[in-house]
Amino acid sequence: MTWHRSDPALYEKEKAEVEAQFPDLRFVVENNQVYVRGSFPVMFEGKALDRYSVELLLARNHPAGLPIVRETGGRIPRDLDRHILKSGTACVLIPDERWHLWPEGSALLKYLTGPLHSFFLAQTMVEEGQDWPFGQWAHGAKGIFQYYRELLKTSDLRAMTTYLDYLAAKKVKGHWPCPCRNGKKLRDCHFDQVKDLRGKIPRKTAEWSLSILREAGESAIEMDEAKPAASVSKS
Amino acid sequence: MTADEYLKEVLASQALGDDSDEVKALQKHRADVEKLIRDNFKDTALTIRYAGSKAKGTMNKESYDLDIISYVSSGDNTAGETIEDIYNNHKKALSKKYYVEPKGSALRLKGCDAENLGVDFHIDVVPGRFSDETKTDAYLYQSGGDKKRLKTNLDVHLDHVRESGVIDAIRLAKLWKARNGLPIRTFVLELAVIKLLEDKKKKSLSAQMEHFWTELRDNSDNLTVEDPANPSGNDLSKYLDDNLKSQLAAAAERTLDLIDSSGWEAVFGKTEKQEKAARVEILRRAAAVATPSRPWLPEE
Numbered sequence: 144m145t146w147h148r149s150d151p152a153l154y155e156k157e158k159a160e161v162e163a164q165f166p167d168l169r170f171v172v173e174n175n176q177v178y179v180r181g182s183f184p185v186m187f188e189g190k191a192l193d194r195y196s197v198e199l200l201l202a203r204n205h206p207a208g209l210p211i212v213r214e215t216g217g218r219i220p221r222d223l224d225r226h227i228l229k230s231g232t233a234c235v236l237i238p239d240e241r242w243h244l245w246p247e248g249s250a251l252l253k254y255l256t257g258p259l260h261s262f263f264l265a266q267t268m269v270e271e272g273q274d275w276p277f278g279q280w281a282h283g284a285k286g287i288f289q290y291y292r293e294l295l296k297t298s299d300l301r302a303m304t305t306y307l308d309y310l311a312a313k314k315v316k317g318h319w320p321c322p323c324r325n326g327k328k329l330r331d332c333h334f335d336q337v338k339d340l341r342g343k344i345p346r347k348t349a350e351w352s353l354s355i356l357r358e359a360g361e362s363a364i365e366m367d368e369a370k371p372a373a374s375v376s377k378s
Numbered sequence: 379m380t381a382d383e384y385l386k387e388v389l390a391s392q393a394l395g396d397d398s399d400e401v402k403a404l405q406k407h408r409a410d411v412e413k414l415i416r417d418n419f420k421d422t423a424l425t426i427r428y429a430g431s432k433a434k435g436t437m438n439k440e441s442y443d444l445d446i447i448s449y450v451s452s453g454d455n456t457a458g459e460t461i462e463d464i465y466n467n468h469k470k471a472l473s474k475k476y477y478v479e480p481k482g483s484a485l486r487l488k489g490c491d492a493e494n495l496g497v498d499f500h501i502d503v504v505p506g507r508f509s510d511e512t513k514t515d516a517y518l519y520q521s522g523g524d525k526k527r528l529k530t531n532l533d534v535h536l537d538h539v540r541e542s543g544v545i546d547a548i549r550l551a552k553l554w555k556a557r558n559g560l561p562i563r564t565f566v567l568e569l570a571v572i573k574l575l576e577d578k579k580k581k582s583l584s585a586q587m588e589h590f591w592t593e594l595r596d597n598s599d600n601l602t603v604e605d606p607a608n609p610s611g612n613d614l615s616k617y618l619d620d621n622l623k624s625q626l627a628a629a630a631e632r633t634l635d636l637i638d639s640s641g642w643e644a645v646f647g648k649t650e651k652q653e654k655a656a657r658v659e660i661l662r663r664a665a666a667v668a669t670p671s672r673p674w675l676p677e678e
Contacts, residue, residue: 185664186664187660187661187663187667192660192661192664223675226673226674226675228675233673234673234674234675234676235671235673235674236671236672236673237672240671244669256669257669257671258669258671260668260669261665261668261669261670261671262671262673264661264664264668265665265673267661268658268661268662268665271654271657271658271661273658273661273662275672275673276661276665276668276670277665277668277670277671277672278672279672279673280672280673280674280675282674282676282677283675283676283677286674286675
């Protein structure tokens with residue numbers, strides 16, 4: 144059952160919160176799915192600096208799942224370098240980093256005022272000829288590689304995939320070898336870090352990223368080496 | 379940025395390049411108007427040309443009209459016996475597609491279909507007749523005023539402005555007129571700028587403008603202009619009467635005070651470049667307090 148039916152109180156709460164802060168966004172239920180449509184403002188100091196026409200399709204298991212965001216005005220070129228697919232779908236973040244941007248279970252409002260707002264603010268700045276203000280992840284596997292390289296402070300793909308293996312596993316055992324590959328047991332080395340990350344990155348997400356990295360293999364690193372890590376704004 | 383750099387930026391932001399949407403739209407309008415006129419006067423040898431700011435190089439994006447002359451050859455009566463007939467027959471021809479408003483010697487075109495009803499296209503068609511075979515001097519009909527016939531010479535007018543050496547000052551003066559809603563005819567303003575800056579051509583643009591406004595403020599009572607195409611024949615004093623002179627003097631005084639108290643930006647506002655820089659600065663400030671998040675893209 145879709146979330147708005149299984150938890151109508153949550154639906155009403157989300158709707159009321161969002162429509163109060165974003166009067167130009169509307170909740171619409173179509174084909175048993177919840178959409179949020181309208182004009183999304185890029186705000187600063189109480190003023191709208193810009194606006195984008197958007198449609199958010201909330202996941203069936205909202206707020207556990209991530210919304211699918213589409214820029215419907217056709218203003219942003221359907222260009223991979225603008226992080227927009229041909230369908231208009233916006234790639235706001237890497238699912239693995241969701242835990243610090245929009246933790247699972249958070250209100251939709253936090254997503255709108257957080258990562259989504261930053262995404263469209265960045266689009267406006269790029270349109271003005273500026274760099275991506277917060278940087279950008281490379282596309283596909285190399286972006287995931289970049290993310291875990293920053294998170295785990297390692298460029299060792301084998302260590303990285305072992306970490307992801309442990310995040311995707313149903314359980315981890317202290318006697319397993321530590322993913323940092325220093326020869327120690329997990330309980331004597333990075334056990335706390337693995338435990339902490341297991342609480343942040345859902346198993347399914349880790350599994351999905353692991354499969355992408357495994358499929359790309361060394362090319363994820365090679366591609367990444369050719370184009371350095373997430374470029375951070377010069378400004 | 380110096381005052382002159384700023385003024386150059388103002389002019390650059392007001393420039394209309396040949397490939398601009400505005401100029402393309404004007405060219406399309408001109409083609410439509412020319413076809414309409416030629417289709418209606420098939421037996422008439424017509425000279426149809428750009429006049430006004432498009433031909434003089436004094437167009438500003440913020441406020442521009444398209445002037446088109448449609449002159450009949452000397453001795454050709456197929457478009458009308460008299461210049462009044464020529465004027466009225468042009469009006470009749472243009473009325474097939476536009477709402478036509480008589481405006482001195484010109485016919486102002488406005489929309490008359492459902493989509494553009496009453497829309498001012500900012501196009502003036504000036505009908506007339508060349509005075510002889512040389513196709514230089516021409517007679518125009520004047521729909522208002524006592525004198526119904528006006529002798530003029532388009533090329534003399536164009537050359538007078540184009541060779542004035544003060545085109546930039548003319549463009550700024552036109553912008554000033556538009557921003558201040560001053561009811562002075564553009565060609566009279568152009569003549570006034572050229573006259574007042576006659577011996578200031580080598581001065582900087584900001585110095586020229588300050589001189590122009592100082593003269594208007596202090597000596598507008600004595601200001602007169604002459605039609606370069608017909609200095610003794612066309613009396614332009616009616617276009618520069620005492621009421622208008624006092625309006626010009628007051629506006630010039632306000633402008634000079636503004637420059638003195640708040641600088642040149644207070645007169646012409648921020649340029650596009652400055653506005654863009656200000657916008658980028660606000661966006662950067664917004665980014666500084668936003669949640670840093672980086673976009674990604676799965677492989678398609």
